Amino acid sequence: MSELVMRAEKLDAADELRGKRDGFVLDEVVYLDGNSLGALPAVVPGRVEDVVRRQWGELRIRSWEESGWWTAPERIGDRIAPLVGAAPGQIVVGDSTSVNVFKALVGAVRLAGDDRDEILVDATTFPTDGYIAESAARMTGRTLRPVTPAEVPGALSGRTAAVLLNHVDYRSGRLHDLPSLTAAVREAGALAVWDLCHSAGALPVGLDEHGVDLAVGCTYKYLNGGPGSPAYLYVRRELQDRFDSPLPGWNSHTEPFGMRPAYEPASGALRGRVGTPDILSMLALEAALEVWDGVPVEGVRAKSLALTDFFLDCVAEYVPEGRVECLTPVAHAERGSQIALRCDDAGEVMKRLIERGVVGDFRAPDVLRFGFTPLYVGFADVERAARVLAETLSLA
Ligand SMILES: Cc1ncc(COP(=O)(O)O)c(C=O)c1O
Numbered sequence: 001m002s003e004l005v006m007r008a009e010k011l012d013a014a015d016e017l018r019g020k021r022d023g024f025v026l027d028e029v030v031y032l033d034g035n036s037l038g039a040l041p042a043v044v045p046g047r048v049e050d051v052v053r054r055q056w057g058e059l060r061i062r063s064w065e066e067s068g069w070w071t072a073p074e075r076i077g078d079r080i081a082p083l084v085g086a087a088p089g090q091i092v093v094g095d096s097t098s099v100n101v102f103k104a105l106v107g108a109v110r111l112a113g114d115d116r117d118e119i120l121v122d123a124t125t126f127p128t129d130g131y132i133a134e135s136a137a138r139m140t141g142r143t144l145r146p147v148t149p150a151e152v153p154g155a156l157s158g159r160t161a162a163v164l165l166n167h168v169d170y171r172s173g174r175l176h177d178l179p180s181l182t183a184a185v186r187e188a189g190a191l192a193v194w195d196l197c198h199s200a201g202a203l204p205v206g207l208d209e210h211g212v213d214l215a216v217g218c219t220y221k222y223l224n225g226g227p228g229s230p231a232y233l234y235v236r237r238e239l240q241d242r243f244d245s246p247l248p249g250w251n252s253h254t255e256p257f258g259m260r261p262a263y264e265p266a267s268g269a270l271r272g273r274v275g276t277p278d279i280l281s282m283l284a285l286e287a288a289l290e291v292w293d294g295v296p297v298e299g300v301r302a303k304s305l306a307l308t309d310f311f312l313d314c315v316a317e318y319v320p321e322g323r324v325e326c327l328t329p330v331a332h333a334e335r336g337s338q339i340a341l342r343c344d345d346a347g348e349v350m351k352r353l354i355e356r357g358v359v360g361d362f363r364a365p366d367v368l369r370f371g372f373t374p375l376y377v378g379f380a381d382v383e384r385a386a387r388v389l390a391e392t393l394s395l396a
C-alpha cells in the first residue's frame with residue numbers, strides 16, 4: 001500500500017465529519033463539483049414529497065399559514081445566518097443570486113448618498129456580478145470601475161459609493177481578505193457588498209463580526225439546496241431602516257394584504273423580499289439545511305483545508321512536474337475550498353476524468369476545478385482523484 005493511501009486511511013479514521021456522508025445520496029463517483037452543485041441530502045426527497053402531496057395537494061391555500069409558507073424566506077434566512085456569522089433577522093431567502101446582487105448593489109448606492117458617483121467591482125468576478133454591476137451603475141448614474149480585489153484599497157476615495165467583491169474567486173479558488181477589505185471600504189465611507197457563493201458553507205464568513213454592509217449568496221453549492229435553489233440577501237441590521245430596495249414588491253410591503261397602491265416598506269430583513277416565494281425549491285433547501293445540525297463551520301473549514309492540502313500533496317507526488325500549474329494559493333489564509341489546476345488540454349482532460357468517475361469541472365479556457373465539500377468528501381476520495389488525474393494526464 002502506498003504511503004498516500006495509508007495517510008488517507010488515517011485521515012479518514014480521524015475525521016469527525018465522516019458520518020455526515022451518510023446524510024447524502026452518493027455513489028462510487030468521487031464528486032468534486034459541490035462548488036457548482038452540491039449533492040442531494042437524503043432528507044430532501046421525502047420532504048419535497050410531503051410539501052407537494054400534503055401541503056399543496058391536501059391543504060392547498062391553507063399552507064401559506066398552516067405550513068409556514070409565507071414566512072419561509074425569513075425563517076430559512078435565520079437558518080443560514082449562523083453559517084455566515086449573522087445574528088437572526090438580517091437574511092431573507094429568495095430570487096437568484098443575480099437578482100440579489102442587483103438589490104444589494106443598487107441599495108448600497110442609494111444608502112451611500114448622491115455625492116458618491118463611483119462603484120468599484122471585482123474585475124475578476126463571476127460574469128453575472130459584472131454584468132449586473134454595469135447595469136446598476138448605468139441605472140443609478142454612477143461610473144463603474146473594475147479593479148482587482150488587491151487594488152481596492154488604493155482605488156477607494158470620497159467618490160466611492162459601493163464596492164462589490166467575491167469572498168472566494170470562482171475560478172482560482174482564492175480567498176479574499178474580507179475583514180480588511182470591508183474595513184477599508186467602510187473607512188472610506190463606502191458600502192461593502194460581498195458575494196458569498198463560493199464561501200458560505202465552506203468556511204467561516206463572520207458577516208456581523210467584520211461589519212459587512214450587504215451580502216448575497218447562492219444555496220446550491222456548499223449549502224446543497226438543489227439546482228436553482230433560492231439565493232439570499234443579508235442587510236446589516238443598522239442599515240435595514242434605510243435600505244431602499246430597487247425591487248419593492250408586494251411581499252416586502254408593511255401590509256401585503258392591504259393591497260394599497262402606495263408602497264410602504266416593511267421593517268427588518270424582509271424588506272429584501274420581492275414577490276411570491278418559490279416554495280418548492282425553498283422548502284427543499286430548508287430540508288437540506290438539516291445536515292448542518294450540530295456541525296460547526298470551523299470544523300468544516302479545518303477539514304476543507306486538510307482535504308485541499310492532501311490533494312496538493314497527492315498531485316505533487318503523482319502528476320509529473322510541469323504538467324499542471326496550481327492557480328489556487330498555497331497559503332491557507334488565501335485558499336477557499338477548491339483547487340484550480342491549469343493545463344493545456346483541460347477540457348479534454350476533464351471529460352476523461354468524468355468518464356473515469358472523478359467529477360470536477362472545466363472552466364474556459366484552461367482550468368480544471370476541483371471542489372471539496374467537507375460534509376461528504378473523504379481523504380480516500382482525494383487520493384483516488386489525484387491518482388486518476390495523473391493517469392489521465394499521462395494518456396493525454
Ligand atoms: C460568484 C458567483 N455569483 C453568482 C453566481 C450565479 O448567480 P445565479 O445564482 O443568479 O445564477 C455564481 C455561479 O453560478 C457565482 O459563482
Ligand SMILES: Nc1c(O)cccc1C(=O)C[C@H](N)C(=O)O
Pocket residue numbers: 035036037126170171197228
Ligand atoms: N449556477 C450554475 C448553473 O445554473 C449551471 C451550471 C453551473 C452553475 C454554477 O454554479 C457555476 C458556478 N457559479 C461557477 O463557479 O462556475
